[in-house]
Amino acid sequence: xxxxxxxxxxxxxQMGNDKSIKCEQNLGHDTMYWYKQDSKKFLKIxxxxxxxxxxxxxxxxxxxxxxxxxxxxxxxxxxxxELGDSAVYFCASSDYDQETQYFGPGTRLLVL
Amino acid sequence: SQQGEEDPQALSIQEGENATMNCSYKTSINNLQxxxxxxxxxxxxLILIRSNEREKHSGRLRxxxxxxxxxxxxxxxxxxxxxxxxYFCATGGTSGTYKYIFGTGTRLKVLx
Numbered sequence: 001x002x003x004x005x006x007x008x009x010x011x012x013x014q015m016g017n018d019k020s021i022k023c024e025q026n027l028g029h030d031t032m033y034w035y036k037q038d039s040k041k042f043l044k045i046x047x048x049x050x051x052x053x054x055x056x057x058x059x060x061x062x063x064x065x066x067x068x069x070x071x072x073x074x075x076x077x078x079x080x081x082e083l084g085d086s087a088v089y090f091c092a093s094s095d096y097d098q099e100t101q102y103f104g105p106g107t108r109l110l111v112l
Numbered sequence: 113s114q115q116g117e118e119d120p121q122a123l124s125i126q127e128g129e130n131a132t133m134n135c136s137y138k139t140s141i142n143n144l145q146x147x148x149x150x151x152x153x154x155x156x157x158l159i160l161i162r163s164n165e166r167e168k169h170s171g172r173l174r175x176x177x178x179x180x181x182x183x184x185x186x187x188x189x190x191x192x193x194x195x196x197x198x199y200f201c202a203t204g205g206t207s208g209t210y211k212y213i214f215g216t217g218t219r220l221k222v223l224x
Contacts (some may be wrong), residue, residue, distance in 0.1 A: 004154070035214075041198060043155075043214040056211050090154055099143065099204070101212065103154030 003027050004104040006091050012110045013081055021076045021107045023091030031055075032074040033092040033101065034066060043090070049074055050098075081111045118201060118218040126223050131188040133218040135201030136181075142204045144177055145212070146186050149198045158186075158199075193224045 004025045034046040047066040048056035063079045091104040119134045147155040174187040202212040
């Protein structure tokens with residue numbers, strides 16, 4: 001009955017590969033987010049979707065492409081992975097008021 | 113640069129003591145939230161305080177907000193070992209924005 005789930009939990013891959021991370025929320029929320037947390041625990045927003053529409057697109061390399069097939073899902077595809085992409089990626093969702101955010105457990109990406 | 117900065121970066125106390133963490137931010141906000149992150153987990157929402165509020169309580173948590181000083185504090189009373197975690201403040205901009213900026217976090221360790 002996890003509210004916000006992400007798959008996979010761990011992802012170890014080689015430089016240059018393409019990978020995807022999936023996120024699903026069963027809270028009925030309208031807004032979903034992707035955050036990146038670096039090794040110093042700094043959490044930075046990458047993207048936000050509201051009702052499947054992209055509303056926040058921070059300064060993120062265009063190798064990162066989010067896709068929202070429906071309100072309950074927000075996936076993140078990363079092309080040509082680089083060493084610096086190693087981090088923990090969190091998906092989150094919030095209700096119509098875009099206030100309280102509910103986070104997924106995170107996907108730990110390690111690029112070798 | 114980032115909006116929220118927590119102080120101290122790390123805090124170690126004995127069980128039963130109170131823990132105080134501070135957050136400073138730079139621009140006008142609509143609200144400020146505090147989140148907790150246990151090691152290896154996602155963030156969990158603790159409390160939200162709006163820009164027109166000065167103090168808010170939730171169980172053992174007390175949050176204050178001083179918009180003139182652009183700062184907030186989180187007080188955890190009678191701390192427990194289970195309170196050991198990182199604590200983040202997140203600031204929300206003016207109404208209509210979906211973007212929250214997270215601070216750098218305070219790592220709290222409560223010793224039994």
